[in-house]
Amino acid sequence: MNTATVVPIEHVLVLAAVLFTLGLTGVLVRRNFLFLLISLEIMMNACGLAFVAGGARWAQADGQIMYMLILTLAAAEVAVGLGLVLQLERRFGNLDIDAANELNG
């Protein structure tokens, strides 16, 4: 493989960092619980991209295994998070996360 045509690892990591920052911005600026979960997905996906890029750079399988563990974590988080979305909608009638600041018991 001609090394001159290879994507620099820095560019992939910069892309992952920008995607992570976009997800973090979403978590900070949105107050809809559904959009909060979507932004968390973006952040975890960016982490996975960084892992896969690292694994591809050194031709090791560890990066993809870390990506699969992140995928598992994302699936678990979404299952519980969407259950909480349904509860929030039932109790408050909307998905505004500020409405849940006095949730007790």
Add this chain to the structure above:
Amino acid sequence: MEVTLFYIAAAVALATTALVITRTNAAHALIYLIVSLLSIAVIFYLLGAPFAAALEVVIYAGAIMVLFLFVVMMLNLGRGSVEQERGWLHPRMWIGPGLLTLVLFLEMVFMIAGNPLATSGVPVTPKIVGQTLFGPYLLAVELASMLLLAALIGSFHLGRRYMHARREMTE
């Protein structure tokens, strides 16, 4: 050439992710997020990780996003959503994601034709990934299964109470 493909897919990913966090309608945001995940899958393939690319499409863009869409549609039930549905079918709703997906599709056609690989030049095949996963990382697999079991019980608990209340409401 694969460098150019990487930058096109990266631009699509960044544009769609920026659109996701600025949408007000959850369904539109989810469609853009699916396009973003597909572009990340293209990048995975370019990086020589075909198994991760397949997982990204099947589990992330397939299963997890469908879960999100199910909840969005459940919450929209009984709110006179006929006009809303009609609005979703308006061309300005789907022409943006459609065109960006077309870019990814053209990239995929090009890759299948030329079959380029990027980064270290040595693709990490699914065989190596599987051997490593069930070799040194066996404990991590067990821990992941415990995490999924906990998530299953937690989501069942939360969702069961929701369905019970909904049944009472309709009776």
